[in-house]
Amino acid sequence: AQSVTQLDSHVSVSEGTPVLLRCNYSSSYSPSLFWYVQHPNKGLQLLLKYTSAATLVKGINGFEAEFKKSETSFHLTKPSAHMSDAAEYFCVVSDLNGYGGSQGNLIFGKGTKLSVKP
Amino acid sequence: KAGVTQTPRYLIKTRGQQVTLSCSPISGHRSVSWYQQTPGQGLQFLFEYFSETQRNKGNFPGRFSGRQFSNSRSEMNVSTLELGDSALYLCASSLGLSGSSYNEQFFGPGTRLTVL
Numbered sequence: 001a002q003s004v005t006q007l008d009s010h011v012s013v014s015e016g017t018p019v020l021l022r023c024n025y026s027s028s029y030s031p032s033l034f035w036y037v038q039h040p041n042k043g044l045q046l047l048l049k050y051t052s053a054a055t056l057v058k059g060i061n062g063f064e065a066e067f068k069k070s071e072t073s074f075h076l077t078k079p080s081a082h083m084s085d086a087a088e089y090f091c092v093v094s095d096l097n098g099y100g101g102s103q104g105n106l107i108f109g110k111g112t113k114l115s116v117k118p
Numbered sequence: 119k120a121g122v123t124q125t126p127r128y129l130i131k132t133r134g135q136q137v138t139l140s141c142s143p144i145s146g147h148r149s150v151s152w153y154q155q156t157p158g159q160g161l162q163f164l165f166e167y168f169s170e171t172q173r174n175k176g177n178f179p180g181r182f183s184g185r186q187f188s189n190s191r192s193e194m195n196v197s198t199l200e201l202g203d204s205a206l207y208l209c210a211s212s213l214g215l216s217g218s219s220y221n222e223q224f225f226g227p228g229t230r231l232t233v234l
Contacts, residue, residue, distance in 0.1 A: 036225075043122070043208060043225035090161065106151075106223070108161035 002027045004093045006109035014117045019063075019078040021112045023091035026072065033074045034092040034106070035065055044090065050074065061085070086116045120145065122211050122226035130232045136197040139229045143190050143211030149173075150192035151223065152184060155206040164207075167192055168215055196231075204233045 007022040025031060033050040048059025055067045065076045074091060091109040123142045131137050143150050151174075152164040163176040167186035186192045190211075196203055210223040 041227075043227045044210075045225070046222055049222065106163060108153075108163075110160045 002031065002093050002107050004091050004107055004109040006089075006091050006112050008112050009110065010113045010115070012115040012117065013081045015083055016080050019076070019081045019085065019114065021076040021089050021091075021114065023074045023076065023109060024072055025074060025091070025093045027093055032094045033065075033067060034094075035059065035063070035074075035076050036090045036092060036108075037087050038090065038111075039087045047076070047089075081114075081116045083116050083118065086114055088113050122209060122224050124207075124209050124226040124229050126229060127227065128230045128232075130234060131199050132234050133199055133201060135199050136195065137199060137231060139194045139196075139207055139209075139231075141192045141194070141209030141211075141226060143192070143209075144224055147211035147213055147224070148190055149212045149215055149221070150186055150190065151210045151212075152192070152194050153208040153210065154178075155208055155228070156204075161208070164194065166215070173215060199233045201233050204231060206230050 003026045005024045011021060013019055035047040036044040037047050038044045047063050048057045048065055050057050050067045058064045063076055063078045065074050067074055088111045090111050092106050094106045122144055125140045141150055149168045151166040153161050154164055155161045164178055164182055165172055165184050166174040170186045181197045184192060184194045206228045208225055208228045210225045212221040212223045214221040
Protein backbone atom coordinates (compact mmCIF):
# COMPACT_ATOMS: atom_id res chain seq x y z
CA ALA A 1 0.00 0.00 0.00
CA GLN A 2 1.17 3.50 -0.68
CA SER A 3 2.19 5.85 2.10
CA VAL A 4 4.07 9.08 2.60
CA THR A 5 6.20 10.30 5.49
CA GLN A 6 7.13 13.91 6.04
CA LEU A 7 10.19 13.77 8.22
CA ASP A 8 9.76 17.14 9.96
CA SER A 9 6.58 18.44 11.51
CA HIS A 10 8.03 21.95 11.81
CA VAL A 11 10.85 23.73 10.00
CA SER A 12 12.06 27.22 10.83
CA VAL A 13 14.33 29.25 8.55
CA SER A 14 15.43 32.84 8.26
CA GLU A 15 14.29 34.97 5.34
CA GLY A 16 16.71 34.65 2.44
CA THR A 17 18.07 31.24 3.49
CA PRO A 18 17.36 27.91 1.73
CA VAL A 19 14.33 25.79 2.48
CA LEU A 20 14.35 21.98 2.61
CA LEU A 21 11.18 20.04 3.41
CA ARG A 22 11.71 16.30 3.41
CA CYS A 23 9.36 13.62 2.13
CA ASN A 24 9.74 9.86 1.73
CA TYR A 25 7.15 7.70 0.02
CA SER A 26 6.20 4.08 -0.32
CA SER A 27 4.46 2.93 -3.46
CA SER A 28 3.66 -0.36 -5.15
CA TYR A 29 3.78 0.97 -8.69
CA SER A 30 5.07 4.04 -10.40
CA PRO A 31 3.86 6.84 -8.16
CA SER A 32 2.39 10.23 -8.83
CA LEU A 33 3.82 12.69 -6.34
CA PHE A 34 2.65 16.16 -5.44
CA TRP A 35 3.44 18.99 -3.06
CA TYR A 36 0.58 21.17 -1.83
CA VAL A 37 0.73 24.31 0.29
CA GLN A 38 -1.94 25.51 2.72
CA HIS A 39 -1.92 29.05 4.02
CA PRO A 40 -3.91 29.78 7.19
CA ASN A 41 -7.67 29.64 6.63
CA LYS A 42 -7.17 28.85 2.96
CA GLY A 43 -7.61 25.75 0.84
CA LEU A 44 -4.72 23.76 -0.54
CA GLN A 45 -2.81 24.93 -3.59
CA LEU A 46 -0.73 22.69 -5.82
CA LEU A 47 2.96 23.68 -5.81
CA LEU A 48 4.27 21.04 -8.18
CA LYS A 49 3.75 17.50 -9.41
CA TYR A 50 5.95 14.65 -10.59
CA THR A 51 4.88 13.32 -13.98
CA SER A 52 7.75 10.84 -14.62
CA ALA A 53 9.03 12.98 -17.47
CA ALA A 54 11.81 14.61 -15.46
CA THR A 55 13.18 13.86 -12.02
CA LEU A 56 13.69 17.53 -11.18
CA VAL A 57 10.33 19.23 -11.04
CA LYS A 58 9.92 22.98 -10.96
CA GLY A 59 6.86 24.50 -9.36
CA ILE A 60 5.39 27.85 -8.53
CA ASN A 61 6.97 30.54 -6.35
CA GLY A 62 10.51 29.25 -6.90
CA PHE A 63 9.96 25.82 -5.35
CA GLU A 64 11.30 22.63 -6.86
CA ALA A 65 11.49 18.98 -5.91
CA GLU A 66 13.66 16.09 -7.00
CA PHE A 67 12.31 12.57 -7.42
CA LYS A 68 14.88 10.00 -6.28
CA LYS A 69 13.60 6.50 -6.84
CA SER A 70 16.59 4.81 -5.19
CA GLU A 71 15.96 6.79 -2.01
CA THR A 72 12.14 6.85 -2.38
CA SER A 73 12.29 10.57 -1.67
CA PHE A 74 10.67 13.68 -3.07
CA HIS A 75 12.13 16.56 -1.06
CA LEU A 76 10.93 20.12 -1.62
CA THR A 77 13.47 22.92 -1.84
CA LYS A 78 13.69 26.64 -2.43
CA PRO A 79 16.96 28.59 -2.66
CA SER A 80 15.78 31.63 -0.73
CA ALA A 81 12.85 31.78 1.69
CA HIS A 82 10.41 34.66 1.68
CA MET A 83 8.11 35.69 4.51
CA SER A 84 5.12 34.79 2.35
CA ASP A 85 6.31 31.15 2.24
CA ALA A 86 5.23 30.65 5.84
CA ALA A 87 2.51 27.99 5.58
CA GLU A 88 1.91 24.27 5.94
CA TYR A 89 3.21 22.00 3.21
CA PHE A 90 1.87 18.56 2.31
CA CYS A 91 3.59 15.82 0.37
CA VAL A 92 1.06 13.63 -1.45
CA VAL A 93 1.33 10.27 -3.20
CA SER A 94 -0.97 8.31 -5.43
CA ASP A 95 -0.33 5.10 -7.28
CA LEU A 96 -0.70 4.85 -11.01
CA ASN A 97 -2.00 1.48 -12.12
CA GLY A 98 -0.64 -0.32 -15.14
CA TYR A 99 -2.87 1.63 -17.47
CA GLY A 100 -1.79 5.08 -16.32
CA GLY A 101 -4.91 5.73 -14.34
CA SER A 102 -5.32 6.09 -10.64
CA GLN A 103 -5.43 3.20 -8.23
CA GLY A 104 -7.34 5.29 -5.81
CA ASN A 105 -7.28 8.25 -3.54
CA LEU A 106 -4.50 10.68 -2.74
CA ILE A 107 -2.52 9.92 0.41
CA PHE A 108 -1.40 13.02 2.30
CA GLY A 109 1.57 13.31 4.61
CA LYS A 110 1.04 14.78 8.06
CA GLY A 111 2.31 18.16 6.89
CA THR A 112 5.31 20.34 7.66
CA LYS A 113 4.77 23.80 9.08
CA LEU A 114 7.28 26.23 7.68
CA SER A 115 8.10 29.32 9.74
CA VAL A 116 10.14 32.14 8.23
CA LYS A 117 11.95 34.55 10.56
CA PRO A 118 12.73 38.09 9.43
CA LYS B 119 -13.01 30.86 -14.19
CA ALA B 120 -14.50 30.57 -10.71
CA GLY B 121 -12.77 28.25 -8.26
CA VAL B 122 -14.20 25.50 -6.12
CA THR B 123 -16.83 26.85 -3.75
CA GLN B 124 -18.03 25.27 -0.54
CA THR B 125 -21.04 26.18 1.54
CA PRO B 126 -21.45 26.89 4.30
CA ARG B 127 -17.99 28.04 5.39
CA TYR B 128 -18.72 27.53 9.09
CA LEU B 129 -21.20 25.32 10.86
CA ILE B 130 -21.97 24.51 14.48
CA LYS B 131 -24.00 21.43 15.33
CA THR B 132 -24.69 19.34 18.41
CA ARG B 133 -24.09 15.64 18.93
CA GLY B 134 -26.64 13.39 17.30
CA GLN B 135 -27.64 15.88 14.63
CA GLN B 136 -26.94 15.45 10.96
CA VAL B 137 -25.30 17.88 8.55
CA THR B 138 -25.07 18.40 4.80
CA LEU B 139 -22.16 20.18 3.17
CA SER B 140 -22.14 21.38 -0.40
CA CYS B 141 -19.41 21.68 -3.00
CA SER B 142 -19.54 23.28 -6.44
CA PRO B 143 -16.61 22.24 -8.63
CA ILE B 144 -14.84 24.30 -11.23
CA SER B 145 -16.90 24.49 -14.41
CA GLY B 146 -16.14 21.50 -16.61
CA HIS B 147 -14.67 19.38 -13.82
CA ARG B 148 -16.40 16.04 -13.40
CA SER B 149 -14.63 14.65 -10.36
CA VAL B 150 -15.25 15.78 -6.80
CA SER B 151 -13.33 14.45 -3.82
CA TRP B 152 -13.94 15.06 -0.14
CA TYR B 153 -11.34 15.17 2.64
CA GLN B 154 -11.46 15.58 6.40
CA GLN B 155 -8.70 17.60 8.05
CA THR B 156 -8.09 17.43 11.80
CA PRO B 157 -5.05 18.38 13.89
CA GLY B 158 -4.64 14.80 15.08
CA GLN B 159 -5.24 12.78 11.94
CA GLY B 160 -4.24 15.29 9.29
CA LEU B 161 -5.87 15.12 5.89
CA GLN B 162 -7.85 11.97 5.25
CA PHE B 163 -9.67 10.97 2.10
CA LEU B 164 -13.41 10.41 2.44
CA PHE B 165 -14.65 9.59 -1.05
CA GLU B 166 -14.55 10.60 -4.68
CA TYR B 167 -17.39 11.00 -7.14
CA PHE B 168 -17.12 11.02 -10.89
CA SER B 169 -20.09 11.24 -13.24
CA GLU B 170 -22.52 10.84 -10.35
CA THR B 171 -20.92 7.58 -9.20
CA GLN B 172 -18.77 6.97 -6.15
CA ARG B 173 -15.43 5.77 -7.52
CA ASN B 174 -13.22 5.59 -4.44
CA LYS B 175 -13.89 5.48 -0.73
CA GLY B 176 -11.70 6.00 2.33
CA ASN B 177 -11.92 4.30 5.71
CA PHE B 178 -14.78 6.19 7.29
CA PRO B 179 -17.94 4.80 8.89
CA GLY B 180 -21.22 4.62 7.04
CA ARG B 181 -22.41 7.77 8.81
CA PHE B 182 -20.43 9.62 6.16
CA SER B 183 -22.09 9.60 2.78
CA GLY B 184 -22.16 11.67 -0.34
CA ARG B 185 -23.66 12.12 -3.73
CA GLN B 186 -23.04 13.95 -6.95
CA PHE B 187 -25.57 15.57 -9.20
CA SER B 188 -25.70 15.71 -12.97
CA ASN B 189 -24.13 19.19 -12.94
CA SER B 190 -21.19 17.71 -10.97
CA ARG B 191 -22.08 19.54 -7.76
CA SER B 192 -21.62 17.32 -4.76
CA GLU B 193 -23.02 17.06 -1.26
CA MET B 194 -21.60 15.29 1.75
CA ASN B 195 -23.79 14.16 4.61
CA VAL B 196 -22.81 13.16 8.11
CA SER B 197 -25.49 11.59 10.27
CA THR B 198 -25.55 11.14 14.05
CA LEU B 199 -22.74 13.61 14.61
CA GLU B 200 -20.04 12.86 17.16
CA LEU B 201 -17.63 15.24 18.86
CA GLY B 202 -14.80 13.71 16.85
CA ASP B 203 -16.41 14.80 13.60
CA SER B 204 -15.34 18.38 14.32
CA ALA B 205 -12.99 19.17 11.47
CA LEU B 206 -12.31 21.15 8.34
CA TYR B 207 -13.98 19.40 5.41
CA LEU B 208 -12.30 20.09 2.12
CA CYS B 209 -13.67 19.48 -1.32
CA ALA B 210 -11.51 19.20 -4.42
CA SER B 211 -12.42 18.99 -8.08
CA SER B 212 -10.53 17.74 -11.11
CA LEU B 213 -11.23 17.16 -14.77
CA GLY B 214 -10.94 13.40 -14.50
CA LEU B 215 -10.40 10.90 -11.74
CA SER B 216 -7.96 12.15 -9.13
CA GLY B 217 -4.60 10.60 -8.43
CA SER B 218 -3.21 10.85 -11.92
CA SER B 219 -0.55 13.43 -12.49
CA TYR B 220 -2.66 14.56 -15.41
CA ASN B 221 -5.62 15.45 -13.25
CA GLU B 222 -4.67 18.18 -10.83
CA GLN B 223 -7.03 18.60 -7.91
CA PHE B 224 -8.21 22.12 -7.10
CA PHE B 225 -9.30 22.63 -3.51
CA GLY B 226 -12.03 24.76 -2.06
CA PRO B 227 -11.59 26.82 1.13
CA GLY B 228 -13.34 24.20 3.24
CA THR B 229 -16.25 24.04 5.66
CA ARG B 230 -15.32 24.28 9.33
CA LEU B 231 -17.68 21.98 11.27
CA THR B 232 -17.83 22.23 15.04
CA VAL B 233 -19.78 19.60 16.95
CA LEU B 234 -20.76 20.53 20.52
